[in-house]
Amino acid sequence: MSLPRHALAVSLALTLLAGPCAAAAGRAAPGGTPTYRCTTSEKSVDTPSYSGPWADNWDFTVTVCAARSGTKAHAYAKASWDGPAAGFKEDFFNDAYLTLRVERGHRVLKAGSFHGIKNRLENGDNFWGNHNGSYRTPVVTAHVGRGRVVADSSISLDWRNHGSGYQRHHFAASPAR
Numbered sequence: 505m506s507l508p509r510h511a512l513a514v515s516l517a518l519t520l521l522a523g524p525c526a527a528a529a530g531r532a533a534p535g536g537t538p539t540y541r542c543t544t545s546e547k548s549v550d551t552p553s554y555s556g557p558w559a560d561n562w563d564f565t566v567t568v569c570a571a572r573s574g575t576k577a578h579a580y581a582k583a584s585w586d587g588p589a590a591g592f593k594e595d596f597f598n599d600a601y602l603t604l605r606v607e608r609g610h611r612v613l614k615a616g617s618f619h620g621i622k623n624r625l626e627n628g629d630n631f632w633g634n635h636n637g638s639y640r641t642p643v644v645t646a647h648v649g650r651g652r653v654v655a656d657s658s659i660s661l662d663w664r665n666h667g668s669g670y671q672r673h674h675f676a677a678s679p680a681r
Contacts, residue, residue: 538571538578545676551588551596553665562587562625562635564673568604570655570680577606577613577648577680579655580641583621587628587635598662599670600625602639606646606680608653614646621659653680 544567551560563586570579581604587596600622605615621639628635644655656677660670 538573539681540569540571540578541678541681542567542569543676543678544568547673547675549661549671549673552663552668552671558588560588564659564675566602566657566659566675568655568657568675568678570606570653570678572648572653572680575647575649576645577653577655578643578645579604579606579678579680580643581655581657581675582638582640583657583659584638585625585636587625587637589634595626595664596635597622597625598664600659600661602641602657602659604641604644604655604657606644606648606653606655607677608648608651613648613653614644616641616644618642648680654678655680 544565546563546565549562549564551562554560564583565585566581566583568579568581570577572578581602583602599619601617601619602621603615603617606613618639618641624637624639625635628637646653654677656675658672658674660672662670
């Protein structure tokens with residue numbers, strides 16, 4: 505085969521092989537990449553088992569993000585907090601978890617409870633009692649069909665030496681658009 509014909513054959517083969525890939529690269533995924541809409545809210549929570557003179561509040565900031573992609577909604581939450589500076593490592597909680605829900609009206613379509621937040625709350629950003637930190641949930645995806653959908657979250661805290669079980673603290677919802 506002559507050099508021009510060989511070059512033409514190689515070019516044609518590469519074009520045929522790359523064609524489907526190039527065509528796919530030029531298109532967005534079905535429904536496109538979801539664009540998240542986020543809502544942030546704050547809440548100060550008092551440590552119920554302590555009534556001394558030192559500051560003991562946990563100042564939570566929770567950002568809930570939701571997006572829609574076709575008939576699915578995707579959501580995640582990020583919680584950050586400024587906890588008490590106890591000056592020592594202390595176990596404040598029997599348990600703690602962050603719940604993320606995808607809802608239509610009052611109907612929960614998908615929910616996840618994430619207990620990984622407990623260790624982050626207890627350990628903070630250093631071992632010596634500075635109880636500041638953050639936690640981000642994985643993405644929760646729900647088949648939602650049509651209609652208005654929101655994602656919302658709450659943090660449930662079971663305080664050590666308090667005996668009252670879980671206290672649930674709700675944060676603002678974010679619509680999935």
